[in-house]
Amino acid sequence: MNSENLKTSAASAIVQLSHVDKEYQLGKVTVPALHDVSISIQAGEFTVIAGPSGSGKTTLLNLIGCVDVATRGQVIIDGRNTLELKEKELTRLRLDRLGFIFQSFNLVGVLDAFQNVEFPLLLQKTLGKKEREARVQALMESVGIAQYAHHRPGELSGGQRQRVAIARALVTKPRIVLADEPTANLDSVTGTAILDLMQELNRQGTTFLFSTHDPRVVARAGRVIRLFDGRIEQAGTESARADEASAHAAPQAGGQP
């Protein structure tokens, strides 16, 4: 009956993981990081992956972000089975369908804020210069860093940097934005502001999936996936509750484009 459920929701899901295992090979030792994880994320959700350090949050996001491959199970992103894609196609998938926000911002140090935001568009090579610059400009305004366009990352505060990173993640209009502990390197006030921004962007239509081990952040999530030792906690009730949450979240997000 659960599998029935999964199948129906898979049709419209952006992210669809079924019975995914991930093991790391450390020499002769096999380190299990994820076990039998099945997740489905719909457009418009604002989902938090919660769990203590070492529980597998980053591993899970890496699989969804197509930067790592599952040991077992299926990972389907925006309808495409990642196991069947070549390295080049995965890279293109990341560029076109996914957005990334990193814990330590990961901006290109030699480029200014504007150029950092513009970077993915330059990789895409689909937009002309005018359109490109207009979109970058608009986005920078909406995340509130337009006045820092020509500052290098080294000249910006952590919060400002993360805003640049968020703009960069959004500039290609991805299907989903993945963020691994986006507030971990920020003080609580700034962290809250970043969270406010993400929530605001979600209301405008962007799907977010992010991890945290901060209970205060968890509290603001639309939906929570709890990880513990590589497994989704209280599989029965939790997933049911999560499914419920997502069912509620989807129309909620969709109703506010």
Added chain:
Amino acid sequence: MILFRIALRNLASHKLKSFIVGGLLAFGTFLLMVGQALLGSLDQSMARSVTGSLSGQLQAYSTGAKDKLALFGDMNGGSDIGTINNFKQIRQLLEAQPEVQAVVPQGMDVAMVYGGNIIDVKLEALRAAEKTGDRARSQVVRAHIRRIIALLAQDMAKIGEVTDLAHASTETRQSLADLQNCGADTFWQNFDRDPLAAMEFLENKIAPLALNADMLFFRYMGTDTARFAKEFELFEIVDGTAIPPGQRGFLFNKLNYEDMVKHKTARRLDKMKDRLADGYKIAADDDLKAWIKLNKDQYKDVSYQLDDVAAAQVRGALQQALASKEENLDKLISQFMDMDDQNFSTRYETFYKSVAPHLMLYSVKVGDIMTIKSFTSSGYPTSVNVKIYGTFRFRSLDKSTLAGGVNVMDLMTYRDLYGFLSADKKQEIDALEKASGVKEIKREDAEAELFGGGAGEEVVEVGTVTPTDQAGAVTAAEALAGDPSPAAQAPVGLAVSPSPSAPSVASGGPSSAQSKSKTRRWSDDIANRVYSQDEIDSGVVRHMAIILKKGTDERKALAHLQSVADAAGLKITVVDWRVASGFIGDFLWVIYTVLATALLIIFIVAVIVMNNSMVMATLERTKEIGTMRAIGAQKTMILQMFLAEAVVTAGVFGGLGALLAVALVARLHAVGLPAMNDVLVFLFAGPRLYPVISPMHFLISGMLVALVALISTLYPAWLAMRVTPLEAMQDAE
């Protein structure tokens, strides 16, 4: 575009690294550009010197040669470059080729010349005085001759002491006896009884004794003199005239003439004047000091030539110049020659105004008939008389002893000296030898009969080869080779008889006195004879210069001409001027190799340093590269980013180096790079080299620097491409 921006920013943000890598690249490019410019112009100037003076763009010589042709290399005489017997045929074939302007026959050899000496000059003066009945003049000249004889006797006596008279040859003892005889009062008291007989005795017995002291060696090229003068663009007459077409004759190279033939003291003064003009100071220059010392010590070179009348005039002039009351002429000359930076120019003037007119400034003069001795290719001594028509120089190479050491002589005389005779003439000589019963034939006697046509006759060499004779010939050549720049001491070395087998006058070789008595007959028969082009071309030559038309590609012409010659069965080897010129040609290779090695080292170091620093940068930038990969950059984009960085680095610093090079070369082009010695004068085809940079140099440098940058980038780029997007996620938690 974004890639170049990243590359530029990276360059700017890693200042020290960029400084080191950039410095190496800039220096390498700089060296490459300047080196190319210098080598390029050096190659051109050398080509001008070598091809315009002796070689022509191409040279051809016999395939039977045992040694390599080396026009400027070894001093010849020793090397065997074979002979060419069918020059006429070769010339016709080669000159029929579209790229060939002319083919000039050549042969190099070393000639010995017994320069006219002071006794000969004085005897002529005496004869003139006797003829006109000028008693007073005759007495003055006689006294002078007596003084010279006394000096000669002293020298001979010294030699006698050293060599143990008891074992001396009969000739030597006879010479000593003759000298004593002439030195005695009775000889001079009896002079008036039969002046002609006395003068004959002096000319035949005494004058030759003085010759030993004036034996000169000249390197010369036997050639079709008219074509040589026409085809070698640097050739020009300085004094006298060119040799009339088809006639026999000798042209001195002006520099060689000054160095070898001019009065030593005067020559040293000339050289001092030149050196002082170059900014040197007597007080601070060893060469100048050495020349002054020689002039002071060798006062006899001057006083010896002065008869009493002249001596009185010179004494007066020097006393005035020195404000001295000194009566002793030798001391006066010595004092006069002790010059310093202040008085040099006035004394130089005084010398040429008051002393030089009384001296025999040149022991061989333009217009003289000179007796040249040489060895045939088999070492057999020969001699021949030839008229000196003038002196010449190779334009802009006046100061170079390399080009200035070669004189020019007609081909007919060269063949006689070298011993190339036709089969007919060989028989004639054999017959003469048998008839007279002498081993060594007096060439002057045979000459008149020997000279003549000989078209198409088979050629043989005269004389028998003996090891000692060979050695003698080689030694003579080495004596000259030992000191290519005839500095102050050179003539001393030259005056020494090169080996026991070299013909010394005392041992009965054909003397100039004898040849002189035949001069009139010789000049009538031979000097004015005009040889046809056919006669000139039909004899033996050693090698030939192939002058190409302007703008011809040397390499193509060489290959073509060689194949044409081979197809026609002509046994010649064609080489370009670089090969033909011997060590001069190698010189370019040496510079080239040194430069190439230096560049190789610099660029290898650049590759290593650049590679290293880029690997470091890659490691530093792992996270950045991983991030780019995570957000969607393909591996090829990472490669492009690194290539862009290489191109930018090469472009910026290569460009900087090139700019500096252009600046330096432009400066050098404006001022000229001075030639420090006479080898460089030759290589630079003048006193200065004016290098230029061509677009080709830019292209080559650009490509090389780009290559270096690319090679340095390969490994770090490979590393960077292996960075996974996972690296972006790894956080220091």
